[in-house]
Amino acid sequence: MNIEVFSDSIRARSAILHSSGWPAAGGLVERTINELKTALSCKKAAVWGLDHYWRIDAYRPHVQVRNGQIKSLEWPEFAFFECSRPSGEPFLIGSGPEPASFWGAFSVELLRQLKAWGCHEVFLLGSMLDEVLHDETIVSCIVQDERGWNMAVEAGCELTDYEGPAAIHSAVMQAAESEGVRCLSLWAHLPFYLNEPSELVAAHFLRTVGRMLGFKPNVSHLVAAWKERRARIESSIEENGELSQTLEAMKQRKREPWPEHRPAAKIVRMEEYLRRRHDHAPHLEPEDDEGEEAQEMNKLTPEQESIFNYTIDHFKEVSRQNRFPENNIIDHDESRCAVCHPELVPIEPFVIYLEVVTQAVKMRRPSVDDDFVEMMNSDLAAMGEETRVSRESLLAGEEEAVEAWKEWARDALATGLGLLSIHGPEKRAFDLDDAEDEGMGELIESKIGEVMAAQKKNSL
Numbered sequence: 001m002n003i004e005v006f007s008d009s010i011r012a013r014s015a016i017l018h019s020s021g022w023p024a025a026g027g028l029v030e031r032t033i034n035e036l037k038t039a040l041s042c043k044k045a046a047v048w049g050l051d052h053y054w055r056i057d058a059y060r061p062h063v064q065v066r067n068g069q070i071k072s073l074e075w076p077e078f079a080f081f082e083c084s085r086p087s088g089e090p091f092l093i094g095s096g097p098e099p100a101s102f103w104g105a106f107s108v109e110l111l112r113q114l115k116a117w118g119c120h121e122v123f124l125l126g127s128m129l130d131e132v133l134h135d136e137t138i139v140s141c142i143v144q145d146e147r148g149w150n151m152a153v154e155a156g157c158e159l160t161d162y163e164g165p166a167a168i169h170s171a172v173m174q175a176a177e178s179e180g181v182r183c184l185s186l187w188a189h190l191p192f193y194l195n196e197p198s199e200l201v202a203a204h205f206l207r208t209v210g211r212m213l214g215f216k217p218n219v220s221h222l223v224a225a226w227k228e229r230r231a232r233i234e235s236s237i238e239e240n241g242e243l244s245q246t247l248e249a250m251k252q253r254k255r256e257p258w259p260e261h262r263p264a265a266k267i268v269r270m271e272e273y274l275r276r277r278h279d280h281a282p283h284l285e286p287e288d289d290e291g292e293e294a295q296e297m298n299k300l301t302p303e304q305e306s307i308f309n310y311t312i313d314h315f316k317e318v319s320r321q322n323r324f325p326e327n328n329i330i331d332h333d334e335s336r337c338a339v340c341h342p343e344l345v346p347i348e349p350f351v352i353y354l355e356v357v358t359q360a361v362k363m364r365r366p367s368v369d370d371d372f373v374e375m376m377n378s379d380l381a382a383m384g385e386e387t388r389v390s391r392e393s394l395l396a397g398e399e400e401a402v403e404a405w406k407e408w409a410r411d412a413l414a415t416g417l418g419l420l421s422i423h424g425p426e427k428r429a430f431d432l433d434d435a436e437d438e439g440m441g442e443l444i445e446s447k448i449g450e451v452m453a454a455q456k457k458n459s460l
């Protein structure tokens with residue numbers, strides 16, 4: 001291997017890899033990698049000359065000529081950066097052009113080098129244009145073992161269904177499997193009709209990658225930039241009759257039975273998008289326990305109310321039995337399940353899902369007992385936090401303890417939403433951060449408060 005190493009001793013358990021070209025449509029992966037490099041301290045650790053893995057017809061070296069003399073000639077290379085996480089061990093970022101030949105040999109060489117540096121876990125980042133709308137955030141994932149599957153589900157990723165041309169990622173995944181390295185391939189889905197990068201998807205992708213690596217990147221600048229861009233996109237769609245028709249056709253195809261309309265398609269949630277756009281009903285702010293759902297409930301027919309209650313009771317029972325992670329295989333009346341069929345009740349799907357998860361968390365963790373305190377402290381230790389809590393500090397409302405408690409409740413809801421994304425025919429994945437960006441912040445805060453208040457009440 002023709003590799004030049006700049007660091008004394010490269011050691012990292014995880015690596016993020018990226019190949020430019022075909023597997024990185026829309027510039028999204030480059031953007032994500034650049035955001036990571038800006039947010040964390042990263043230094044170039046090694047460079048791998050790609051030798052016979054590139055071909056002149058696929059990639060030309062970059063030359064710089066000044067005053068009739070060659071100043072520099074850049075050969076294709078795969079560069080590795082060593083990055084520090086806010087807490088925890090460093091990880092590697094590796095990027096270069098997608099090789100033009102000998103994918104098998106390239107992948108094995110790459111994996112063996114990563115292993116030599118101590119890597120046990122590799123995340124491949126890719127982006128593709130797809131039939132998704134500009135305010136959808138979808139990351140799909142290819143996994144190869146149970147732990148990878150759990151990580152993908154907890155991070156709110158969809159499991160990929162795809163048939164078509166392969167990227168280098170598939171070859172790297174195969175090599176990783178035979179080398180005993182866990183490998184997840186993450187794909188951000190971009191709306192095919194945008195020719196500008198989407199900050200919304202970039203923010204979501206960055207958070208997903210952060211979650212896999214155990215830190216929370218700051219994405220507020222991306223969200224702010226997106227708010228401006230979104231208004232421009234929507235007015236240009238309105239002005240463009242052809243595009244409006246195309247989007248309408250996407251909506252039609254969604255109604256056709258799965259999977260005929262498109263074997264590798266995403267589910268396009270056009271109805272939701274149209275409802276959000278055209279029906280700007282104000283979100284009712286919960287005032288007390290008789291909050292949002294209670295007000296939503298007032299609009300339900302007795303049949304809808306009974307379906308809603310059946311759904312909540314079903315998932316509470318699943319949670320009581322501690323079987324939430326396998327909620328997709330538990331027998332229930334699917335025709336009366338509002339998670340399987342959100343269209344059965346006139347409540348936004350996110351609100352249904354959040355309510356189900358809130359009641360499930362309250363069932364699973366009803367009070368502040370020794371178990372709960374021990375679990376919180378081991379979570380805090382795992383996150384590299386120095387704070388520790390006790391039953392007394394929580395119930396007395398000490399500031400630091402309450403902050404940690406809130407954080408725990410939020411994570412519990414986020415994990416619940418991730419686990420719920422395997423349920424039913426729709427398998428919807430909701431992300432708290434994304435929902436916040438879409439104006440659900442107050443509802444989420446109230447649900448976090450509801451979980452904590454219930455736990456407190458049961459502990460006094």
Ligand SMILES: [Zn+2]
Nearest residue numbers: 337339340424
């Ligand atoms: Zn169901």
